[in-house]
Amino acid sequence: MATRSAPTTGRTKKKAPDGPAPRAPLTYAKSGVSIEEGDRFVDMIRRDVRRTHGPRVLDRPGGFAGLFRLDFNEKLFKRNYREPVLVACTDGVGTKVKIASDTGRYDTIGIDLVAMNVNDLIVEGAEPLFFLDYIAAHKIIPEQLAAVVKGISDGCRQAGAALIGGETAEMPGVYPEGEIDLAGFAVGVVELERATSRERVEPGDVVIGLESDGVHSNGYSLVRAVVKEAGLHLDKVYKDLDKSRTLGEVLLTPTRIYAKPIVALQRAYTVKKIVSGMAHITGSGLGDNLERALHPKVDAILDPSKWPVTPVFTFLQQHGSIDEDEMRRVFNMGIGYCLVVRPTFAASIATRLKRAGERPHLIGHIVKGSGKVRMTDRE
Amino acid sequence: MATRSAPTTGRTKKKAPDGPAPRAPLTYAKSGVSIEEGDRFVDMIRRDVRRTHGPRVLDRPGGFAGLFRLDFNEKLFKRNYREPVLVACTDGVGTKVKIASDTGRYDTIGIDLVAMNVNDLIVEGAEPLFFLDYIAAHKIIPEQLAAVVKGISDGCRQAGAALIGGETAEMPGVYPEGEIDLAGFAVGVVELERATSRERVEPGDVVIGLESDGVHSNGYSLVRAVVKEAGLHLDKVYKDLDKSRTLGEVLLTPTRIYAKPIVALQRAYTVKKIVSGMAHITGSGLGDNLERALHPKVDAILDPSKWPVTPVFTFLQQHGSIDEDEMRRVFNMGIGYCLVVRPTFAASIATRLKRAGERPHLIGHIVKGSGKVRMTDRE
Numbered sequence: 001m002a003t004r005s006a007p008t009t010g011r012t013k014k015k016a017p018d019g020p021a022p023r024a025p026l027t028y029a030k031s032g033v034s035i036e037e038g039d040r041f042v043d044m045i046r047r048d049v050r051r052t053h054g055p056r057v058l059d060r061p062g063g064f065a066g067l068f069r070l071d072f073n074e075k076l077f078k079r080n081y082r083e084p085v086l087v088a089c090t091d092g093v094g095t096k097v098k099i100a101s102d103t104g105r106y107d108t109i110g111i112d113l114v115a116m117n118v119n120d121l122i123v124e125g126a127e128p129l130f131f132l133d134y135i136a137a138h139k140i141i142p143e144q145l146a147a148v149v150k151g152i153s154d155g156c157r158q159a160g161a162a163l164i165g166g167e168t169a170e171m172p173g174v175y176p177e178g179e180i181d182l183a184g185f186a187v188g189v190v191e192l193e194r195a196t197s198r199e200r201v202e203p204g205d206v207v208i209g210l211e212s213d214g215v216h217s218n219g220y221s222l223v224r225a226v227v228k229e230a231g232l233h234l235d236k237v238y239k240d241l242d243k244s245r246t247l248g249e250v251l252l253t254p255t256r257i258y259a260k261p262i263v264a265l266q267r268a269y270t271v272k273k274i275v276s277g278m279a280h281i282t283g284s285g286l287g288d289n290l291e292r293a294l295h296p297k298v299d300a301i302l303d304p305s306k307w308p309v310t311p312v313f314t315f316l317q318q319h320g321s322i323d324e325d326e327m328r329r330v331f332n333m334g335i336g337y338c339l340v341v342r343p344t345f346a347a348s349i350a351t352r353l354k355r356a357g358e359r360p361h362l363i364g365h366i367v368k369g370s371g372k373v374r375m376t377d378r379e
Numbered sequence: 380m381a382t383r384s385a386p387t388t389g390r391t392k393k394k395a396p397d398g399p400a401p402r403a404p405l406t407y408a409k410s411g412v413s414i415e416e417g418d419r420f421v422d423m424i425r426r427d428v429r430r431t432h433g434p435r436v437l438d439r440p441g442g443f444a445g446l447f448r449l450d451f452n453e454k455l456f457k458r459n460y461r462e463p464v465l466v467a468c469t470d471g472v473g474t475k476v477k478i479a480s481d482t483g484r485y486d487t488i489g490i491d492l493v494a495m496n497v498n499d500l501i502v503e504g505a506e507p508l509f510f511l512d513y514i515a516a517h518k519i520i521p522e523q524l525a526a527v528v529k530g531i532s533d534g535c536r537q538a539g540a541a542l543i544g545g546e547t548a549e550m551p552g553v554y555p556e557g558e559i560d561l562a563g564f565a566v567g568v569v570e571l572e573r574a575t576s577r578e579r580v581e582p583g584d585v586v587i588g589l590e591s592d593g594v595h596s597n598g599y600s601l602v603r604a605v606v607k608e609a610g611l612h613l614d615k616v617y618k619d620l621d622k623s624r625t626l627g628e629v630l631l632t633p634t635r636i637y638a639k640p641i642v643a644l645q646r647a648y649t650v651k652k653i654v655s656g657m658a659h660i661t662g663s664g665l666g667d668n669l670e671r672a673l674h675p676k677v678d679a680i681l682d683p684s685k686w687p688v689t690p691v692f693t694f695l696q697q698h699g700s701i702d703e704d705e706m707r708r709v710f711n712m713g714i715g716y717c718l719v720v721r722p723t724f725a726a727s728i729a730t731r732l733k734r735a736g737e738r739p740h741l742i743g744h745i746v747k748g749s750g751k752v753r754m755t756d757r758e
Contacts, residue, residue: 058464058574065468065503065567067574085437086465089444090511090546090564098552124444132469134513134562167469167562173477173600174558181553183513183546185469185564188444195437195446221552 041168044146048153052163057130066164068130083192087126090185091116095220096252101178103234103248106144109182110151111158112217115255117186118159119280119337122262123293125196126188128161136169137180148182151254159259161186194266198295200276205366206346207290207300211359212336214312216255218283219330223251226320241315250312258337261356268352269345276366277340281332287373288329290338299369300340303376307361310334328375340366420547423525427532431542436509445543447509462571466505469564470495474599475631480557482613482627485523488561489530490537491596494634496565497538498659498716501641502672504575505567507540513562514547517554527561530633538638540565573645577674579655584745585725586669586679590738591715593632593691597662598709602630605699620694629691637716640735647731648724655745656719660711666752667708669717678748679719682755686740689713707754719745 058067093112100109110133118128133152135145145168156163175181190196215223227234227247234248242250258280266275277293290300313334317327327333341349343365350360437446472491479488489512497507512531514524524547535542554560569575594602606613606626613627621629637659645654656672669679692713696706706712720728722744729739 065466065499065505067503067569068465068467069462069571083448086447086508086566087444088447088509088511088544088564088566090513090544092513092515092546092548094548095550095552120444124446126444129465130467132467132564134469134471134564136471136560136562165467165469167471169471169473169560171474171560173474173603174560175553176555179553181515181550181560183469183515183562185467185511185513187465187467187566190446192448224552 041140041142041145044142045149045153048146048150049163052153052156052161054162057162057164066130066132068162068164081189081191084189085126085192085195087121087124087188087190088186089117089120090183091120092181092183093217095224096215096217097180097182098224099220099234099248099251101180103252105248105252106147107151108252108254110148110153111155111254111257113152113182113184114155114159114161114186115257116217116282117184118155118161118188118257118259119255121186121188122259123196123278123280124188124190125194125266125275126190127263127266128159128186128188128259130162130164130187131156131159132165132185133163134167134169134183134185135180136171136175138170138172138175138177140168140170144180148180152184155254155257158257160263161259194273196275196277198277198293200273201294201298201340201366202276203298203366203368204343205276205340206343206362207302207364207366208339208341208346208350208353209286209307209335209361209363210258210337210339210353211307211361212281212310212332212334213256214253214310215251216282216332216336218332222320222322222330223316226316226322230319232319238315241311256336258358261353261358262337264356265349265352272342274342274345274349275339276342279338281336281338285328285330286333286335286338287375290373291371293338293340294366294371294373296371297368298366298371300364300366300373301376302364302373304333305377306363307334335361335363338363420519420521420524423521424528424532427525427529428542431532431535431540433541436541436543445509445511447541447543460568460570463568464505464571464574466500466503466567466569467565468496468499469562470499471560471562472596474603475594475596476559476561477603478599478613478627478630480559482631484627484631485526486530487631487633489527489532490534490633490636492531492561492563493534493538493540493565494636495596495661496563497534497540497567497636497638498634500565500567501638502575502657502659503567503569504573504645504654505569506642506645507538507565507567507638509541509543509566510535510538511544511564512542513545513564514559515550515554516547516559517549517551517556519547519549523559527559531563534633534636537636539642540638573652575654575656577656577672579652580673580677580719580745581655582677582745582747583722584655584719585722585741586681586743586745587718587720587725587729587732588665588686588714588740588742589637589716589718589732590686590740591660591689591711591713592635593689594630595634595661595711595715597711601699601701601709602695605695605701609698611698617694620690635715637737640732640737641716643735644728644731651721653721653724653728654718655721658717660715660717664708664710665712665714665717666754669752670750672717672719673745673750673752675750676747677745677750679743679745679752680755681743681752683712684756685742686713714740714742717742
């Protein structure tokens with residue numbers, strides 16, 4: 001019953017679009033539904049979806065649900081949980097989806113969708129298991145939506161998650177021409193006693209920041225306002241930003257997925273709980289997000305000189321005449337993920353993460369306080 | 380660590396709207412984000428969300444993920460799974476959401492969202508565990524979105540699922556004024572050996588159909604085309620349809636959630652596998668959906684005279700001059716859920732379901748065939 005692949009479940013369900021009023025007698029087809037286009041889309045994405053599946057995904061043709069075995073009784077994969085806690089997230093990609101439609105490039109926005117969900121799962125100490133997506137558009141254009149699903153599939157493989165289900169809805173009555181929206185759902189599992197618990201954070205702990213790959217998925221309304229206000233063009237190369245990539249390509253750079261290195265790190269240290277807390281840096285910047293990893297008796301002191309500011313932020317700041325505090329309130333400013341760790345292990349953890357391909361920096365430390373994040377250049 | 384409630388995780392994340400271009404210097408607020416409205420919304424929904432939680436939902440303030448214990452070591456709730464298989468679905472409610480916005484009544488569409496997901500989970504033999512939702516709109520109007528979440532919460536309680544997470548995105552750049560879309564995500568669990576497997580269906584099996592509560596969540600593009608074409612009004616009472624409810628109220632009747640009776644039925648018969656297959660009747664009608672419960676060596680013969688056609692379908696058919704075959708291809712025509720069962724148990728299963736509040740009918744039987752559903756009045 002446990003097979004290596006499963007068909008794309010759920011995608012044969014279509015929500016009929018809200019079409020123009022036809023002459024009587026009325027039929028579904030006249031209401032605007034195209035079953036053929038939907039089927040063509042399913043064929044196009046089948047391989048991308050299957051590439052994300054492992055032996056835990058069960059093949060159940062006919063249903064609309066995805067099935068995933070929690071324990072898999074094979075030596076290679078045996079990871080039994082005594083007290084398994086399921087961890088679940090949902091998130092979209094916000095206004096970044098409009099950069100995709102503005103540039104006509106849909107093949108990476110799916111990576112952002114996975115990242116925004118899976119990066120929140122791993123903060124809880126969880127290992128990602130599977131992912132589902134919901135894509136709604138004015139019109140299902142198979143090539144476009146297949147590109148989106150390819151991106152989701154790429155993101156899932158980066159995260160070690162199986163893409164086990166999805167829904168595609170064509171709704172011209174809700175979405176204007178050319179518009180599309182995406183929602184993602186991720187589920188992971190963590191052993192109850194190893195689940196992240198912010199009470200563990202202590203004065204003396206060190207804050208490690210992992211570099212982001214750009215704007216990631218938050219702040220795009222401000223990004224687009226800058227582009228419009230400053231008369232910038234997404235299809236142009238700006239030498240002070242990037243020597244060869246267009247502004248659109250830089251802005252579309254996918255959100256980095258931190259899952260594999262973080263999950264591997266958790267497995268490397270099974271006895272001691274050396275990671276006190278973690279944070280995924282999303283909307284409202286580094287300060288606000290790191291605060292969520294603290295409890296009311298500690299502060300985090302960060303030194304902005306300890307990590308490089310990604311060029312795209314300097315570029316946006318200059319062209320938008322945005323002040324520094326506003327930049328920090330909106331954007332990640334170069335750090336996409338944080339870990340709060342016991343000081344004795346900070347150096348070895350940073351080394352491990354660097355070997356895993358991350359760019360870690362020792363960006364601050366924990367002191368007694370009141371639950372705040374403070375920047376040394378604002379003290 | 381296992382507490383009775385958890386805060387609404389995830390809803391403090393907001394995606395900034397795509398606002399008008401402000402004068403420099405640019406700020407996030409000028410881009411159109413209102414943090415206060417978002418916070419007010421979270422306060423309004425807190426109680427509705429908590430009502431769905433049981434002891435398995437873990438309280439983890441600070442994160443964006445919902446946590447749910449799979450095994451709970453308490454006598455009352457101890458349901459250990461030897462080989463647990465997680466079952467996951469995602470779905471939206473399609474064009475029905477426009478009936479909600481047309482009538483301004485948002486408090487039941489959330490029930491549809493839960494139903495569309497949970498009814499697909501139970502088809503696999505699974506018990507629903509938890510639910511998450513994604514709501515995106517032109518503008519977050521707290522009262523409106525709180526009504527939506529109230530509906531989701533009501534649906535979750537009907538389904539026995541915990542509402543453990545959600546995301547709300549305000550995106551005026553994607554959604555025109557007044558528009559909203561919803562996506563839902565449900566996870567359940569089933570014991571591997573009890574998971575539905577359509578190979579079990581045998582000639583001689585009986586098909587039991589459970590009555591629907593109306594249009595449910597499919598076919599609304601045709602519904603709206605009829606309303607428009609025939610000059611009908613959602614705020615009017617049509618005596619031949621319903622003596623007291625308006626057309627809008629009838630059309631908004633929530634999708635019936637079959638979870639509790641079906642899960643209870645599965646538990647009542649633990650040794651024998653007397654349910655061969657099940658189907659949730661959604662898009663493309665009874666025939667297409669029941670076919671998914673069959674395998675290529677059997678047919679299902681259904682007798683349409685064995686169940687009542689809900690008045691709303693007759694009404695739509697007359698006003699839209701829609702022919703019978705088209706009606707059957709689009710709408711559920713009075714049956715919302717089917718079970719294929721061993722003949723010796725058909726009567727006792729039907730009795731059990733009736734006692735649980737359902738309206739079951741013996742609507743057909745299985746014969747040797749080629750995977751088709753056939754109607755006796757079309758033979």
